[in-house]
Amino acid sequence: MSIYTTITASLPFIEVDLNLTPQQMSMFINGLKYIIPCQSRFSGKSIEQLVNERYQSISTTVKNCLKDHRIPTANQRAEEAFQALRCILHELQSKKLSKKLGKRAKREYNIVQSIRCLLRNRSDIVIRRTDKSKVFYIGKATDFARKAEEYMLKTKAYQEITNGRCPLADMLHAVQTLLASFVKQGALTKQQSNKISPNLNKLELAPIFLNFARRTTFINGIDVTRKLEQYVMDGHFRSTTKFVTVDVTDLYSMIARQGALEALMRFFEKHSDHGKIGSLAIDHIMRMARLILDTNCFAYNNKYYKQCRGGAMGSAFTQVLANIYMYEWEQHLMKHQEKHNGIYGRYIDDILMATNQTVDEIKEELDKMKNKDVNININYEIHTSVNFLDITIKNNNGQLNTSLYHKPTAKPYILPYTSDHPRHIHRNIPYAALLRAARICSDVHDFNSARIRIDMSLLLNNYPPNFILKRFYRFFQVNNAISVLNELNEQVYQLLHQLLLHQPTRREKELHIMVEDPIRSPTVLQQKI
Structure with missing residues (x-):
């Protein structure tokens, strides 16, 4: 394992001998969220096929959203917009890659293919994601089978279906029959039935619970x-x-x-x-x-x-x-x-x-x-x-x-800068990390330690130093706290901490909307206007 001793953001947990090359290990280190660039260029499909597939996917999503809000999808304005979408997709797919990006895309594609080939030939292993730490785990299939059996015996919560038939068809039929009876009784409209079928988990009871137990x-x-x-x-x-x-x-x-x-x-x-x-x-x-x-x-x-x-x-x-x-x-x-x-x-x-x-x-x-x-x-x-x-x-x-608090097993994983995500996602990561630290840390020195950890995690995930510096500076500038960055001003930090701590998080804003009247008007049964 000496070839893997370079400082990295997060090593995967590998408990079997895979004999990985340094390039293959680097791809595992990139984590589950990593996207290799320009994947469609190696699909073997024609430009027209790729454009049609992407157009159908995007346009269907947009049309469904417009219909939910009772906005026409077949008038002249909509047709012009969808035609423009097709043209943009065709232009992007036809654009020639730069020599540097093309070489990188081909290299990473080949690495991924070599990993897939390796895993296909190893039926004795399993590959999973670790709980909450966003890194790969590769272990022995026999160990997983033993642990699964031990858990089933311990909890006594599972029983084998011995007739050998797949239960999916019966389950879907039961769901559809029940919802159809509710529509017939007038308890649900057809539209409401479609919204929660076949996934009944969308019947949001959580807002009702939170309304009383918040x-x-x-x-x-x-x-x-x-x-x-x-x-x-x-x-x-x-x-x-x-x-x-x-x-x-x-x-x-x-x-x-x-x-x-x-x-x-x-x-x-x-x-x-x-x-x-x-x-x-x-x-x-x-x-x-x-x-x-x-x-x-x-x-x-x-x-x-x-x-x-x-x-x-x-x-x-x-x-x-x-x-x-x-x-x-x-x-x-x-x-x-x-x-x-x-x-x-x-x-x-x-x-x-x-x-x-x-x-x-x-x-x-x-x-x-x-x-x-x-x-x-x-x-x-x-x-x-x-x-x-x-x-x-x-x-x-x-x-x-x-x-x-960081668990001892937690890895300093952040979406790698080289991942083919929209650039605004990378820009938001440093700001969001500093925002969370400022809300939780009650002392300026603890906050500074958290800032250093964020800085190191970003560097380890290939974020350029100048990029990090600019994003950090923006956080302190927007929140009128430059003196915290420059001199760890305790008084200014306390003002910053209190200001940000009592701002609602995005999750809290979502919950506030959901719990406004969850009993008379559950979100999932509301008609969008």
Whole structure:
């Protein structure tokens, strides 16, 4: 491995002997988001074929968007616009590549093809992306099979479908039959039915949940930082304040299905509008919920399986169902924390608490919660310094300190500068990284450490030094904080930190729109105008 010792942004995790060339390893280092340039030039298709394919894809998307907003797609103006689109695509596809770009595109195309050939001939390995760190993992197929089997035995959440038939057709038929019955009953219009079919996960229950549980639900690390600083402003943060982190084990696959559905029913009975969410009666939603859980099937190792406990990980519906189930479980802890002027908040299966009680008093309450529900297994830690989500939180003798947290296994991966993405995406990356750091870091020196880390990560991903310098300067210039860049001015930084911390993030803006009236008018059932 001596040929790979050059400093790089992020090495892939490789646990098998692949005998990669330096060029092949470099392509793996570029990560999953990397796009090689000018891929269509090597497809073997004619210019007309490529133009037609791209035109059909883009024009269909645009026309559907126009139709959603009741804008004509067949008048003279629209026809002229689509004709201009075709001409632009033809011009771009016909343009001759520069000699330098052409050589690079051909070289990278050949490297990718050589990797594909290598992987096709190695049936004994699997290639995946690592959880949350955006780098490749290549390991033994037998190890993956063993781990999958161990997980199935541990959770007892999956059972094999032994009839040998693919369940997809039956699942689609069940979905279509159910939605057709709702249309017939007038609960859904045909257009609404089409919007949520065949993916029932688009029935957005999350805004309804957040509308009532927002106070104790963390959206991200920035949200956590705000709540902690408000805790200080309210006069509750002291030298005795401790932080508690609680992790719920295998939440999605361990919650009892019937118990979760009963919790969902109670939630709707309490929070619906005369027994309805939009035009859908509670009974309609419960029937769809059962259908989603009953049709959680997948193929693995040439066999079909059905999930018989919990819900599918990655499913939007499973997440909100788990949240509602947990919301009932956590009521006692929420009231306990409120009674003792503490903080309680949860991000899916991660809980953060702040309290001035003694360690023994906290343990007593948490041990009670351990025995409350056999399906919810928790592990907790109590300290004056903890890591939660992407934040390190410290109590320095009664002074709150927050800074960015990076897991030991986290790689300094950023989209490589050489990736064939639109250039504005590369321009936005330094600004967004500094914005996140300024919102979370409560101290100017912690912010400066984060800035240096961002700088190094960008350099390691081939961003030119002058490009980085200009993007950094723009961030401080736009936010009237040049003195923070030049001399680490603490006073100016605190103004910057407070200003940016309390600006809503893009995610929060989206949620604000979604939760305006999620019960009477769910977003997915609204008609665009």
